[in-house]
Amino acid sequence: MGSIKALPQEFKPKEYEEELLKYWEEHKIYEKLREKLKDRPKFYFLDGPPYPSSDTPHIGTIWNKVLKDAVIRFRRARGFNVHDQPGYDCHGLPIEVKVEQSLGFKAKKDIEKFGVDKFIEECEKFVFHNVKSMTRHFWNFGVSMDWENPYLTLKDKYIEGAWWLVKKAHEKGLLKRGVKVVHWCPRCETTLADYEVSEYKMLKDPSIYVKFPVKNSSNKYILIWTTTPWTLPANLAVMAHPDFDYAWVKVDGDFLLLLKDRVEAVMAEAGVENYEIVEVVKGRELEGLEYEHPLKNEVKVQQSVTGVHKIVLSEEYVRAEEGTGLVHCAPGHGEEDFEVGRAYGLPVVSPVDDRGVFTKDAGKYAGKYIREANAEIIADLKKKGLLFYEGVLEHKYPICWRCKTPLIMRATPQWYIEVTQLKDRFLEEAAKVKWVPEWAGYSRFRNWLERLRDWIISRQRYWGTPLPIWKCGKCDHMVVVGSRKELEELAGRKLELKDLHRPWVDYVTFTCPKCGGLMHRVPDVLDVWLDSGIAF
Known part of the structure; x- marks a missing residue:
């Protein structure tokens, strides 16, 4: 009979x-357990993949894995053959920004100078190094998963899975391309998903009240408030609430239009003591009231747009708690503005490039970074006598979660999946799921689904699953490719590519089936959240 070892005095x-x-490891416990359970009933466990953006996992990631391991071990103990493949979310900005930092890059153009091929190879090396290191950490924590066979979203087979999904969306009429107002990082030069807008920073911005001259009047003005003077070159309308009371207020011989309930607060903020309300009108009576753009002479694009510069109505986006109750509307720089503008048939004006720099359409402000142009815009308004009051507002402002640059709202052409078509079905399916606890599951998930918006899947970057769309440069015909095999059939040859990443896949062209022109892949990559979303 064996003896029991004495317990050590110190643990x-x-x-x-x-x-x-x-x-x-020596006794291959994990392998023996899998062998023992291989013919038992299956239990499918999906591991949501972490980013390998560091060689050491975040404590929250480790906690996540330990909780998953508890479920996996419990199911094994109940006699199930558990699918326990771990995964790593290998693409996207988290990786790109880290590699850029290691190479000393400051902007997107540095990647082009360095060479996209070399940059992609650096991203790949970075990922594999961190995957190896993170795997060892998870193993050291006792997480019992199939660490010899993780799924990696950078592998060609996984990329082909994403391509298949995009093609299916296209076949079902869900894949679209159109102008969308998005959160845009001017340093990374790409759009960010709404759920990536999670970090904020306290910033000091101008807080200005601007007088928009009423058309065919020498002393009547629509008074608006904004903390983003740089969006004024893109202004096309002013929003009013149809049911609010608005006042014409006499100040030093001028007549200013603003929300009646905000007159006292605005005048106090501007230090105006002598004023008189001379008339009160309902917002709906103001619809169509035209004005002259305050920077028409300075901004080139404002001299050519038509059917604009008027008051439009919005019940949803005009509030009585701040500002003047008259909202400066720039459809090219705000989601709410875009929606209202679309309802009124307004064009989309956004004279800002990918770097957050004004384009030639911005006239005298062309070539200037938008936030740096604020002072000049304010100075021009002041010279014209159109600046009613200037202050400073310190507020929380969204920044890029990776590079910490202040974000902007910007209208850009994007590819998206029209998931709003499927909302009713999603709600039906969600109701069939057993949520534990129910309030945190179905209630929250249902609320999210009810506010569902179309999914913008394109990103203007490099390290990611290439968008599998080829377009003809001659007739604009589009082909969505679902696999490498299909791409080879279209190209008419066996593809000798390093892998399916940029830039190698970009070299693949083929003849347009419609007009005989040459088809090239569109340059975008897929949203990294789509990568992780197809792990099932």
């Missing part, structure tokens, strides 16, 4: 951990 967890892990 040394590190030594015990190493001894136990060594025992597991």
